[in-house]
Ligand SMILES: Nc1ncnc2c1ncn2[C@@H]1O[C@H](COP(=O)(O)OP(=O)(O)OP(=O)(O)O)[C@@H](O)[C@H]1O
């Protein structure tokens with residue numbers, strides 16, 4: 001059994017619909033089981049210019065898939081949930097599912113880098129991750145996610161606001177503790 005952490009992001013369309021559907025679709029795959037779900041944060045877009053704010057969250061899951069298999073399943077769910085890809089570096093999306101960590105593995109392939117190479121500099125990833133995995137360490141540096149979040153400059157954190165607290169989103173079902 002493998003343990004993976006996945007970041008979810010949505011900034012166009014009915015954002016909560018897409019987050020909820022992504023959680024449902026992940027849990028429907030027989031080889032994947034969600035074990036924790038963070039709060040949802042509303043976050044200022046980072047790295048590209050748009051007025052469409054994101055909803056971001058993170059989940060932990062157990063899976064029998066290896067990392068590439070998990071990526072393929074998550075990409076299938078992105079496609080099913082209206083994700084349109086274009087040639088731009090970053091663009092708005094109905095749903096984004098990124099693998100952050102997979103056990104304590106370091107993977108550096110063209111199509112798959114784990115830990116996710118930009119996770120340590122993204123408050124929209126670290127805020128939800130430091131709720132569900134505060135003591136989990138980056139296999140690269142040995143620093144815990146909470147340590148990294150706490151050390152992050154205020155200017156990077158200020159675009160990340162708690163939007164719906166963990167456990168208070170009944171319609172997600174999965175939030176029930
Ligand atoms: N850890 C990872 N999780 C998901 N995709 C990854 C990962 N590492 C590499 N990739 C590759 O990145 C490609 C682009 O993914 P995507 O379009 O979701 O990027 P993005 O979310 O826009 O940007 P970012 O990677 O900065 O979050 C995917 O096709 C996938 O092969």
Ligand SMILES: Nc1nc2c(c(=O)[nH]1)N=C(CO)CN2
Nearest residue numbers: 009043044045046054090124
């Ligand atoms: N706030 C926010 N900004 C982003 C996000 C995201 O999920 N949230 N994802 C990106 C590419 O993955 C680029 N910028």
